[in-house]
Amino acid sequence: MNKHRPLRFGVQEHRAHSAKQWRERARALESIGFSTLYLPDHLSDQPGPIAALMAAADATTTLRVGSLVFDNDYRHPVVLAKEAATIDLLSDGRFELGVGAGWLVSDYDQAGIPYESAGTRIERLEEAVQIIKKFFAGVEFSFTGKHYTIKGLEGAPSPVQKPARLCCWEAEAVACCAWRRGRRTSST
Template sequence: MKIGIMLPQEWEKGQSDPVEAYEHMTEVAQEAEALGFDGVWLFDHFYSTTSPELASKSIFECWMSTAALARDTSRIRIGQLVTCNSFRHPALLAKMASTVDVLSHGRLTVGIGAGWYEREYTAHGYEFPDIPTRLRQLGETAQVLKAMWTEQETFFAGKYIQIAGAINQPKGVQQPHIPLMIAGKGERVTLKLVARYGDACNFTHPTPEEMQHKFALIRQYCGEIGRDPAEIRRTIYVNGCVGETDPEAITKAQNVSQKFSIDAIRTRGLLGSPATIRQRLHDIEQLGVQEVIVSLSDVDLPSLRLLAQSFH
């Protein structure tokens, strides 16, 4: 099972200047690579979704950071958890991703979701349609991305997206195309999109029962369209807090309780010493998970090194 880490893309104003904050994020990515993590991941927001005072935190833009990290690392995979479908036209997103795949020598995973944070949409001038519309738009985007990563010339006539002879060269490095991870738990629409277009799925903070149920639905939906479900990589996103001992980890979690619920970390994430987390990762793998992406309560180098002990 592979292990990825969310990068410290969000930081408190006044904590350090922007250059120092960005260099810290880069340092964490490079250390994750050196420690043997399989991926580093970025979120796609314009401001904090966790802080009640939105202006109190600063955030580096997702895709600009992805491109920079592609050049500041050499082996580790890079992805988004997740790109907001509404923020970029899919033809542009396809071109951006193809370019980053070249910059990274074929290490990109494009993670995408329907979007959810209404306040962020309206503040930045984006329309916020209802969830059925956003999901239909996501389905059209998935088709356009796959087409522009594989076809010589792309034509697409959808309800929301029209493409008339778009050319995307280079298409990237990975074959047959850049992998597309579709995130979300919705059973009536999202998981059907995963089955039809996804190269990976991602569920946020799932319980063991939820994982088994969602994976079974993906297998069912793949069977209905004649697709091998083994083609879809099964990933989850969890919160984590690691310490030298279990009590130390719990104390650290209590100190950041505004960001994470201790009970939620214990039951749906990773909480404890490296040995405790190693067993938890084993249990998660037995459920069929192929990759765990961890959002640490404190994304610093000591915590990263402790977490690495859980899978070495």
């Protein structure tokens, strides 16, 4: 049995000049063989990824859509999990959720969000991933952590994909593992 996944090609987009142009671009990418359309999550002159990814999924039939990556500090993990599960449901299981600890200081500054130490942002990300996974299980859950507290929340809707695709940005995952193992630098 071959356990290798087929090679896929994805593309990162970041501009939408009109709804028509955005839908046509998504359909064109699908027609020439791209498997996934990704959108970053920054506060610059790009479309908001949640609405844009849903529009791209709605305009296509096989193209997967995904975030590259959602900054954990911009959205509470319960809200992000609900949005992600909804996109997955409405796209018939074609959503890939990427979440990270955040890194672009200018986004934080422009939005007035405190840019805390890497250690703090990674701690929050670890808790957020636990919450998102619990939400995706589709049952009532509670969570108490240093940064988040959830009380008796039912994870609904449930994503179509079982298990749902949840990825952390690789560099942040490595930093997260190193941080957990006590290899903290003076900047954390």
